[in-house]
Amino acid sequence: MIISEAACMMFCRTTRRDFIKMLGLGAVAMVHPITFSSCKREKPLNILVLFTDDQRFDTIQALGNRNIQTPHLDNLVQNGVSFTNSYIMGGTSGAVCMPSRAMLLTGRGLFHIEGTGGTIPDDHIMMPELFRKHGYRTFGTGKWHNGRGAFARCFSDGAEIMFGGMSDHWNVPAYDFDPTGAYVSRTPVIEQPLRSNKVSYKGYDHIMEGKHSSELFADAAVDFLEDHRSSDPFFLYVSFTAPHDPRTAPKEFLDMYDPEKISLPPNFLPDHPFDNGEMNVRDELLANFPRTSKEVRKHIAEYYAIISHLDAQIGRIIDTLHRTGKAENTLIVFTCDNGLALGQHGLLGKQSVYEHSVHVPLIFCGPGIPHGERRADFCYLTDIFCSVCDLTGIPKPDSVGGESLVPAIRNQTRKGREALYFSYRHFQRALRTRHWKLILYNVQGKKNTQLFDMENDPWETNNLAEEPSQAERIGKMTDLLKSMMEEAGDPVRLDMPDWGVSE
Numbered sequence: 001m002i003i004s005e006a007a008c009m010m011f012c013r014t015t016r017r018d019f020i021k022m023l024g025l026g027a028v029a030m031v032h033p034i035t036f037s038s039c040k041r042e043k044p045l046n047i048l049v050l051f052t053d054d055q056r057f058d059t060i061q062a063l064g065n066r067n068i069q070t071p072h073l074d075n076l077v078q079n080g081v082s083f084t085n086s087y088i089m090g091g092t093s094g095a096v097c098m099p100s101r102a103m104l105l106t107g108r109g110l111f112h113i114e115g116t117g118g119t120i121p122d123d124h125i126m127m128p129e130l131f132r133k134h135g136y137r138t139f140g141t142g143k144w145h146n147g148r149g150a151f152a153r154c155f156s157d158g159a160e161i162m163f164g165g166m167s168d169h170w171n172v173p174a175y176d177f178d179p180t181g182a183y184v185s186r187t188p189v190i191e192q193p194l195r196s197n198k199v200s201y202k203g204y205d206h207i208m209e210g211k212h213s214s215e216l217f218a219d220a221a222v223d224f225l226e227d228h229r230s231s232d233p234f235f236l237y238v239s240f241t242a243p244h245d246p247r248t249a250p251k252e253f254l255d256m257y258d259p260e261k262i263s264l265p266p267n268f269l270p271d272h273p274f275d276n277g278e279m280n281v282r283d284e285l286l287a288n289f290p291r292t293s294k295e296v297r298k299h300i301a302e303y304y305a306i307i308s309h310l311d312a313q314i315g316r317i318i319d320t321l322h323r324t325g326k327a328e329n330t331l332i333v334f335t336c337d338n339g340l341a342l343g344q345h346g347l348l349g350k351q352s353v354y355e356h357s358v359h360v361p362l363i364f365c366g367p368g369i370p371h372g373e374r375r376a377d378f379c380y381l382t383d384i385f386c387s388v389c390d391l392t393g394i395p396k397p398d399s400v401g402g403e404s405l406v407p408a409i410r411n412q413t414r415k416g417r418e419a420l421y422f423s424y425r426h427f428q429r430a431l432r433t434r435h436w437k438l439i440l441y442n443v444q445g446k447k448n449t450q451l452f453d454m455e456n457d458p459w460e461t462n463n464l465a466e467e468p469s470q471a472e473r474i475g476k477m478t479d480l481l482k483s484m485m486e487e488a489g490d491p492v493r494l495d496m497p498d499w500g501v502s503e
Contacts, residue, residue, distance in 0.1 A: 043329060045330070047392070048330055050314055050332065051104070051238065051240065054244045056339035056359070057360050057361050059307050072311045072314050073311050073334070080364050082363045083362040086380070089488075092425060095145070097165065103382045105126040105150075106126055107385030109401060119149035119150045120146050126150065136233050137157065142220075145164070151183070157224070161176075170211070172211070218238070221238045221317045221320075228324075243303055243307050247303055247305070248306070249302070254301070259294070259300075259301040260297065264293055264296060265343065266459045268346075270292070276347075276443065277427040278425075281349060290346070296342065303340070328367065331392070336360040339356050339360060344356045353423070353428050364405075373411070375408045378432075380402065383405050384402070385402060386403070390404045390406040419433045421481065426442075431480060435454060437451070
């Protein structure tokens with residue numbers, strides 16, 4: 001059933017406190033369903049990309065986590081196709097989100113992108129940039145971590161633009177849209193002491209004090225949808241900074257999760273079993289060593305709370321799509337830049353190649369997309385660009401790589417990936433097959449190997465690398481890993497001393 005405009009308007013008048021009451025009464029089903037007709041389109045398809053920050057793959061109730069409340073993301077799952085094996089390729093620095101965003105935007109692999117710390121080169125055609133060239137009105141809001149010049153190429157409009165990597169959610173440093181594309185009148189300076197949520201900002205157009213980042217960016221998206229009355233199609237890119245730390249949510253959402261009732265993950269450890277090369281990175285210093293169950297439960301409760309608040313803001317955007325009559329012609333893509341450990345394997349951050357750090361959600365929802373279906377195909381964020389091109393009929397630029405997921409979305413027979421390769425900086429490499437996962441470490445000359453049976457040990461708790469019976473398997477997987485590394489353009493060479501690279 002297609003939601004009526006009157007029903008949408010009624011839901012949009014629901015206050016945040018009413019929403020909390022609905023959840024408390026167990027009435028998540030009262031959230032109006034998001035459905036789409038299968039009628040033939042006579043005009044170009046609009047695009048809505050919802051991109052979150054540090055949201056792990058297992059943080060959506062409809063995908064199996066009964067401990068979190070995400071009614072609006074649940075509706076996307078129930079009315080779209082969810083890819084349950086969607087991953088990032090890794091990162092070249094502790095700021096994993098920079099290359100992840102570049103890979104999403106360019107469709108290029110980790111070692112085939114340039115300028116991830118600054119602007120993306122002109123010959124790396126970006127997804128919003130392509131659609132802008134094809135007559136779309138492109139609007140960007142939220143976090144943009146890939147340079148001002150790249151943003152200017154992509155968007156014909158925007159609001160509440162944050163060029164940094166993180167902020168205090170209640171004091172967001174933001175730029176207004178600059179039609180000249182210069183964004184050079186001010187240079188941001190961020191002073192951020194560790195273990196503190198207080199951050200000082202200088203050089204932005206304004207500081208939005210007292211409004212949560214998720215609400216601020218959702219407001220910008222809602223205003224755009226309400227104001228867009230042109231017949232021109234639109235590409236709306238909403239890049240949230242939640243649930244990145246500091247994980248501060250409104251009290252009503254924090255009250256939904258009692259830390260004492262939070263379950264610890266099966267792979268919780270007080271400490272990582274060895275030095276993985278990033279034990280002192282900023283993210284790891286947000287909790288004491290060794291990790292305690294009490295402190296980790298508090299982190300998880302705050303993580304769930306800010307995701308539920310984020311979910312409510314996503315609901316506002318989607319409800320506005322319906323209320324303005326745009327939902328029937330809009331493709332929604334929901335995904336994230338990376339995961340997060342939060343106590344798993346004794347870690348807190350995302351600077352690893354464990355599942356909790358590289359496995360992310362991916363949902364397609366909209367016209368022509370099957371409802372309530374899941375796909376187990378292996379995929380990367382790089383696959384989204386060419387998939388959106390296929391779904392809209394816009395030719396993919398030669399600079400874009402990846403594999404189209406459209407045959408998988410339509411449940412057609414296809415030969416997809418049989419393995420995935422992951423990389424973190426110069427000292428962690430991994431290979432994932434359907435059944436097994438191999439992780440290799442080389443930290444200041446100290447090498448460690450992990451082998452996990454992913455079918456029987458999805459939490460990666462039992463390292464089988466020392467078992468003599470696994471030696472042949474490790475050898476074959478290492479050979480395949482080398483081959484995939486070479487294909488990916490990875491400068492690391494596993495056979496060379498220190499893997500052939502230096503700090």
